Amino acid sequence: MPLPKKIPRGRRSSKEEEEEKRILANRYQVERKLGSGNFGTAFLVKDLKCKDPKDPEQWKVMKEIPVGDLQPDETVDAMHEANLLSKLDHPSIVKFYDSFLDGEFFCIVTEYCDGGDLEDQIIKYRKEGKALDEILVMDWFVQLLLAVQYMHSRRVLHRDLKTRNIFLRNNMVKIGDFGISRILMGTSDMASTFTGTPYYMSPEVLKHEGYNSKSDVWSIGCILYELCALQHAFEGQSLMGVMYKIVEGTSPQLPDKYCKELQGVLKLMLVKEPEKRPSATELTKVPFVHRHIEKLKNTIQVKHKKDMQEKEGHRKEAEEIDNLLRKKTHLQTLRDSEEDVKWKNLSPRERMRIRKQQKADEEKKKLEEAVRQSYEETQLKKDQIKSSFLTSNAGALLGGRATRPNNVQVHQLRSADIAYNSRPQTAPETQREEKEEEFDVAEAMLNPGAQTMVPKQLHVIVEDERPITPMKDKLVYDIKNSSLDWKDGIPDQPAAADTFYSQYEDFEDLEEVDEEIEGEAEDEDELGQTAEDVEHLIGYMENALDTTAEKSVTFADDSVAGAFGPVVRDVKIKNLRMDCEKKLGKNAFQKAYNYLKSARFGDMAGTVDENEIIAGLRQYVKNPSDCFLVDQLLFLEEQAKVAKM
Ligand SMILES: Nc1ncnc2c1ncn2[C@@H]1O[C@H](COP(=O)(O)OP(=O)(O)OP(=O)(O)O)[C@@H](O)[C@H]1O
Numbered sequence: 001m002p003l004p005k006k007i008p009r010g011r012r013s014s015k016e017e018e019e020e021k022r023i024l025a026n027r028y029q030v031e032r033k034l035g036s037g038n039f040g041t042a043f044l045v046k047d048l049k050c051k052d053p054k055d056p057e058q059w060k061v062m063k064e065i066p067v068g069d070l071q072p073d074e075t076v077d078a079m080h081e082a083n084l085l086s087k088l089d090h091p092s093i094v095k096f097y098d099s100f101l102d103g104e105f106f107c108i109v110t111e112y113c114d115g116g117d118l119e120d121q122i123i124k125y126r127k128e129g130k131a132l133d134e135i136l137v138m139d140w141f142v143q144l145l146l147a148v149q150y151m152h153s154r155r156v157l158h159r160d161l162k163t164r165n166i167f168l169r170n171n172m173v174k175i176g177d178f179g180i181s182r183i184l185m186g187t188s189d190m191a192s193t194f195t196g197t198p199y200y201m202s203p204e205v206l207k208h209e210g211y212n213s214k215s216d217v218w219s220i221g222c223i224l225y226e227l228c229a230l231q232h233a234f235e236g237q238s239l240m241g242v243m244y245k246i247v248e249g250t251s252p253q254l255p256d257k258y259c260k261e262l263q264g265v266l267k268l269m270l271v272k273e274p275e276k277r278p279s280a281t282e283l284t285k286v287p288f289v290h291r292h293i294e295k296l297k298n299t300i301q302v303k304h305k306k307d308m309q310e311k312e313g314h315r316k317e318a319e320e321i322d323n324l325l326r327k328k329t330h331l332q333t334l335r336d337s338e339e340d341v342k343w344k345n346l347s348p349r350e351r352m353r354i355r356k357q358q359k360a361d362e363e364k365k366k367l368e369e370a371v372r373q374s375y376e377e378t379q380l381k382k383d384q385i386k387s388s389f390l391t392s393n394a395g396a397l398l399g400g401r402a403t404r405p406n407n408v409q410v411h412q413l414r415s416a417d418i419a420y421n422s423r424p425q426t427a428p429e430t431q432r433e434e435k436e437e438e439f440d441v442a443e444a445m446l447n448p449g450a451q452t453m454v455p456k457q458l459h460v461i462v463e464d465e466r467p468i469t470p471m472k473d474k475l476v477y478d479i480k481n482s483s484l485d486w487k488d489g490i491p492d493q494p495a496a497a498d499t500f501y502s503q504y505e506d507f508e509d510l511e512e513v514d515e516e517i518e519g520e521a522e523d524e525d526e527l528g529q530t531a532e533d534v535e536h537l538i539g540y541m542e543n544a545l546d547t548t549a550e551k552s553v554t555f556a557d558d559s560v561a562g563a564f565g566p567v568v569r570d571v572k573i574k575n576l577r578m579d580c581e582k583k584l585g586k587n588a589f590q591k592a593y594n595y596l597k598s599a600r601f602g603d604m605a606g607t608v609d610e611n612e613i614i615a616g617l618r619q620y621v622k623n624p625s626d627c628f629l630v631d632q633l634l635f636l637e638e639q640a641k642v643a644k645m
Pocket of ligand 1: 036038041042061094110112114117164165176197
């Protein structure tokens, strides 16, 4: 998984930078703000408990929800609910990790999904003028259905399913905020209708008939429609218009591109009466859905098997490299300690011999350097001789004898190879031949008479007053035998380790190999995480395909008092008011608000129809549909008033 993108420093306010330094619960370091929702603010955080800086699981989401100044005993229910949620685990549900109180905030820590949400996808497709492929729609829908089935079988309702709450991670969909509304709002009837956007609300919820498991099914029906049509299932110019369509309107039609069976599934999910609407489990038994679960299971299984084989291949390769490196280190250690032991076991005579050879090694280096320098100087001299000879004796060379320069001596040595053999190894063979050729010409110029007398195999070193001594000659001979490799306790040919090292010629150094292995391990981690999810999903699909599975029942939440309810609701109302002011401007907002309040709940209530209300709003705002949020605000304020009575 790619690490979360960083916002460039310049684009962050100093407050945001300050935010980034915060560490909560001694564990979560705020990285950046992701956005604000109905209840609070979401942040990307780094889990400091994850020690591996490359572990993608270190990135989590923390939602900070203002809940006011509560006594610890007032939060017991919420904490208990949160604890239960953290025990649930499904590959298509955003994992709930942790929760804690931090001052006046209730904090929830969940899995981070880096692939955006379904609303983003819908907007993207709409902008590009494209439609989502039916198979992709069904792949996502099946995952959503199985996730809802899982939660419902544990008697947990979502209450706020919408495309903005469904995330993508590693090409799998994941539902966020499952069970959160129960923690925050409890399960009172008041809470049942208290959600943000109305587009996914079921008729029974809008009619205050209570929220139950079928209400979640309605919401995924709306999501299914939106994925196909790229617009809400129930649209309207005003909140009331949307609500009216949900309660009274007909079921929307999918675009022709999608098959009749899919249209049939949608129709089942958008049945107005919850008792006639199928449960998530019943939907998995609808032949079209059942077949798709089977198809998806097979596709995932084949791909998973291939991924696993590839992973196994990578793992084996990484293991081999790892083993070889271990052997290499081990061998080196052994070799070092062997040398220690063997050194101790040597006789004084042998030790003396080795010391001598070590000394010879050092001398060898010195001599090599001296020979190299001498060689270079000689070449330089020859060049000088050649050019001065050619300029000053050109005539003589052409017609008679050349003059020999005074400061040059020529030494002919029987131990001929020495000069070249002890030359630095880097001198290429061709260069060597060229030099020999050059030398012969120079020699001919220096000593034309001797030219035929110099045997071809003899090499001559030209030195500036520095003859090679017998002592040096002897050292050069010693160099050839100065290897310090071991065999049977005495220096010998290169050890097996060198042959072993040669396998690593491709690697610049050990660090590079380590990085390579680390990289493989990282891929493996990511695959490991995905693989786990995939295996779980296959398991859930197998269960869903089991026709003997029990039939599910409709249920509503068990009664839980939402301790945070009143505060959370007030925060939501405050935020909504701010959003309205921002959208319409303070002045226009206030006028539209007063007018709508009177039309919905005041003097005008029941005397004007929806068209008249829209026409009335035109006095204050250019686009009456911009007052959608104002309607929502009024609706929430009314609920809060009733709740306080
Ligand atoms: N698990 C997650 N992984 C990645 N991004 C997330 C996650 N949860 C939330 N976000 C992002 O954080 C931002 C705020 O999310 P939040 O859920 O608080 O509000 P919302 O979804 O916009 O509205 P609502 O409160 O109605 O759910 C959004 O941009 C959302 O995409």
